[in-house]
Amino acid sequence: MDMNQYLEMFIEESKEHLQAINDNLLSLEQSPQDLEIINLIFRSAHTLKGMAATMGFEKMAHLTHEMENGLDLMRNNKLPVTEQVMDVLFRCVDILESQLADIIEKGTDSTIEIEDTLKKLTSVIEGKPTAEPSSPVQSDSVRAVCSFNSYEQTVIKESAANGKNVFLIRVVLDQSCVLRAARSYMVFNALENLGEIIKSEPSVEDIEEEKFDFEFKMVLVTDSDEETVKQAVLQVSEVSLAEVITIDPAKLETEQAMAEAAAAAATILPMNPVNPTAANSSEKDKPQAAGNGKQQVDAKKLSAGKSVRVDIERLDILMNLFSELVIDKTRLEQIARDSNNPELVETVEHMSRVSTDLQNIVMTIRMVPVETVFNRFPRMVRDLAKELNKKIDFEILGAETELDRTVIDEIGDPLVHILRNALDHGLETPEERIKAGKNDTGRLQLVAYHSGNHVFIEISEDGRGIDRNKILKKAIERGLVDSARAESYTNEQVFDLLFRSGFSTAEKISDVSGRGVGLDVVKSKIESLGGRVVVNSVLGEGTKFIIQLPLTLSIIQAMLVQISDEKYAIPLTSIIETANLKRNEIKSVHGQMVMDFRGRVVPLVYLDQVFSIPRSVPKDDEEENVVIVRKGDKLAALVVDSFIGQQEVVLKSLGKYLSGGIFGISGSTILGDGQVALILDCNALIH
Numbered sequence: 251m252d253m254n255q256y257l258e259m260f261i262e263e264s265k266e267h268l269q270a271i272n273d274n275l276l277s278l279e280q281s282p283q284d285l286e287i288i289n290l291i292f293r294s295a296h297t298l299k300g301m302a303a304t305m306g307f308e309k310m311a312h313l314t315h316e317m318e319n320g321l322d323l324m325r326n327n328k329l330p331v332t333e334q335v336m337d338v339l340f341r342c343v344d345i346l347e348s349q350l351a352d353i354i355e356k357g358t359d360s361t362i363e364i365e366d367t368l369k370k371l372t373s374v375i376e377g378k379p380t381a382e383p384s385s386p387v388q389s390d391s392v393r394a395v396c397s398f399n400s401y402e403q404t405v406i407k408e409s410a411a412n413g414k415n416v417f418l419i420r421v422v423l424d425q426s427c428v429l430r431a432a433r434s435y436m437v438f439n440a441l442e443n444l445g446e447i448i449k450s451e452p453s454v455e456d457i458e459e460e461k462f463d464f465e466f467k468m469v470l471v472t473d474s475d476e477e478t479v480k481q482a483v484l485q486v487s488e489v490s491l492a493e494v495i496t497i498d499p500a501k502l503e504t505e506q507a508m509a510e511a512a513a514a515a516a517t518i519l520p521m522n523p524v525n526p527t528a529a530n531s532s533e534k535d536k537p538q539a540a541g542n543g544k545q546q547v548d549a550k551k552l553s554a555g556k557s558v559r560v561d562i563e564r565l566d567i568l569m570n571l572f573s574e575l576v577i578d579k580t581r582l583e584q585i586a587r588d589s590n591n592p593e594l595v596e597t598v599e600h601m602s603r604v605s606t607d608l609q610n611i612v613m614t615i616r617m618v619p620v621e622t623v624f625n626r627f628p629r630m631v632r633d634l635a636k637e638l639n640k641k642i643d644f645e646i647l648g649a650e651t652e653l654d655r656t657v658i659d660e661i662g663d664p665l666v667h668i669l670r671n672a673l674d675h676g677l678e679t680p681e682e683r684i685k686a687g688k689n690d691t692g693r694l695q696l697v698a699y700h701s702g703n704h705v706f707i708e709i710s711e712d713g714r715g716i717d718r719n720k721i722l723k724k725a726i727e728r729g730l731v732d733s734a735r736a737e738s739y740t741n742e743q744v745f746d747l748l749f750r751s752g753f754s755t756a757e758k759i760s761d762v763s764g765r766g767v768g769l770d771v772v773k774s775k776i777e778s779l780g781g782r783v784v785v786n787s788v789l790g791e792g793t794k795f796i797i798q799l800p801l802t803l804s805i806i807q808a809m810l811v812q813i814s815d816e817k818y819a820i821p822l823t824s825i826i827e828t829a830n831l832k833r834n835e836i837k838s839v840h841g842q843m844v845m846d847f848r849g850r851v852v853p854l855v856y857l858d859q860v861f862s863i864p865r866s867v868p869k870d871d872e873e874e875n876v877v878i879v880r881k882g883d884k885l886a887a888l889v890v891d892s893f894i895g896q897q898e899v900v901l902k903s904l905g906k907y908l909s910g911g912i913f914g915i916s917g918s919t920i921l922g923d924g925q926v927a928l929i930l931d932c933n934a935l936i937h
Contacts, residue, residue: 283331310350316368418467419441419479422489446470575608582601617654635673649698652705664775667769692712806929809895811892813858817925829887903917
């Protein structure tokens with residue numbers, strides 16, 4: 251049987267199942283006891299295995315089969331949901347995604363190596379340690395012999411920060427020792443001469459009452475070195491062994507958290523009977539994290555809805571054909587007006603109404619939820635937070651908000667840049683947050699919503715905020731800002747400097763960000779989509795990036811204007827109003843022609859000069875026609891010869907010969923009379 255005819259369907263469905271596995275694994279991390287999530291992952295892996303086997307992709311089928319074995323043990327309470335297990339499962343998903351990419355590109359899954367991942371998966375399923383120990387021997391030793399509460403961890407951390415040595419001392423007495431309490435007292439006494447004992451196991455009372463065998467442990471904070479401490483203990487009679495281990499606070503904290511998570515998972519699962527009711531009842535007790543997990547599970551269930559899968563290229567063709575129809579409709583309207591034939595006018599009006607309805611349907615078909623872009627971020631944030639040793643509570647709101655597919659395709663990379671910056675620069679480490687009086691877990695929020703003809707996407711975090719003075723200092727050093735005027739800059743003007751090419755205040759370059767690239771690319775990309783980005787930030791409280799995007803880029807409402815013999819289209823979304831300006835109302839300020847617009851001084855932009863438009867007859871009017879446009883809070887008055895009127899125009903690209911872009915022009919359109927009109931990029935014209 252020729253399977254190629256099913257390849258496209260296999261690829262699309264595999265993408266959906268992989269996304270579902272990824273999302274549900276993230277939910278499982280939040281709610282490790284939720285059996286329903288494990289079942290969803292199992293079902294997706296099982297379906298993927300069957301599909302891959304049917305299509306002849308043996309490696310993919312093999313890997314999903316092994317995943318299935320592990321998930322089967324998990325849903326039968328034979329394998330706890332530990333961090334180690336989750337890491338291996340995430341790694342499996344990465345391999346599966348690589349295999350799928352290979353299938354798309356080369357038609358085979360055989361070039362991706364899966365042996366190492368299979369070994370790790372088998373090891374965790376069988377309960378054996380993997381080949382990559384997650385912590386050094388020393389840290390394991392500390393954790394194995396002594397546990398610490400949060401207060402003790404804080405004391406250890408602060409002592410180490412103040413330059414003190416923190417040692418865990420394991421003391422073993424001779425088996426012949428009769429007065430164990432007395433010997434232990436002498437050990438305590440010897441060590442207290444060197445520093446402060448902050449913990450002992452067993453407790454001091456139990457040691458005094460000899461409620462221990464021949465071994466006890468204590469934690470000492472001291473200025474002395476390891477050898478001095480060891481000798482002090484060994485000088486006591488009947489001490490057979492003194493083991494001194496240096497405690498590293500950072501490693502201790504990580505190991506402690508891992509041990510607690512593993513212990514919790516191992517104890518919770520066997521204690522809870524495997525049934526959905528039990529899982530749901532514990533879900534209610536768990537506050538936000540579990541709630542979010544369940545919500546995501548419900549949202550991600552693969553549904554066989556009443557829909558038809560359509561190739562996006564076919565939609566593009568449909569859109570292009572409709573664009574041609576809009577141009578012809580405009581031409582027909584013009585012919586009908588010129589001919590003044592009532593029957594023709596009536597027919598064209600009816601056609602216009604049908605065309606408008608048809609346009610709404612075509613546009614709706616092309617609208618895609620931003621969820622398709624947002625889906626990739628939870629996994630990215632999880633991995634990055636782990637890499638940076640930060641605790642992050644990541645929340646997505648408004649994922650169902652719809653945008654035109656052309657915008658969706660372009661918005662992913664800018665969002666990745668901003669999120670990575672927020673994680674790396676914006677949010678503090680748990681230690682820094684506690685020191686600043688905040689919760690140790692940072693909040694990162696990604697929100698999308700509609701407003702008018704725009705979609706807004708906000709990325710906010712409650713991190714350290716942006717230091718305005720630091721930016722200004724850097725900008726003055728680089729000659730971007732006049733030091734005399736620096737203080738008069740508004741916050742928006744200051745934060746806008748972050749988008750300058752190569753501008754960075756990061757003191758340390760990391761693999762994540764801080765190389766001075768990224769935000770300038772973000773801004774240029776968003777502006778090329780007809781949108782804008784602004785930054786709000788409060789030092790010590792956090793930062794918010796607000797991105798404003800148009801709903802669609804294909805068909806827009808525009809005002810047509812005439813300059814000499816040429817016609818231009820100005821997008822209505824940029825226009826505030828039009829006006830006739832008498833010459834005596836035009837003033838000159840520092841050589842710049844300006845007008846008064848409701849108390850605001852607005853600069854005039856003479857388009858004939860900007861675009862070097864030739865004039866056969868010099869302009870000598872008593873009045874100027876102006877179109878007042880905006881870019882954020884900034885305004886400008888574009889001077890034109892005359893207004894033609896409002897019209898729906900189809901945005902066409904300038905073609906490959908002009909792909910580098912022309913200043914002030916964002917595209918072109920074909921008018922009803924067959925003429926070509928250039929569409930103005932108002933953002934570029936306003937300074």
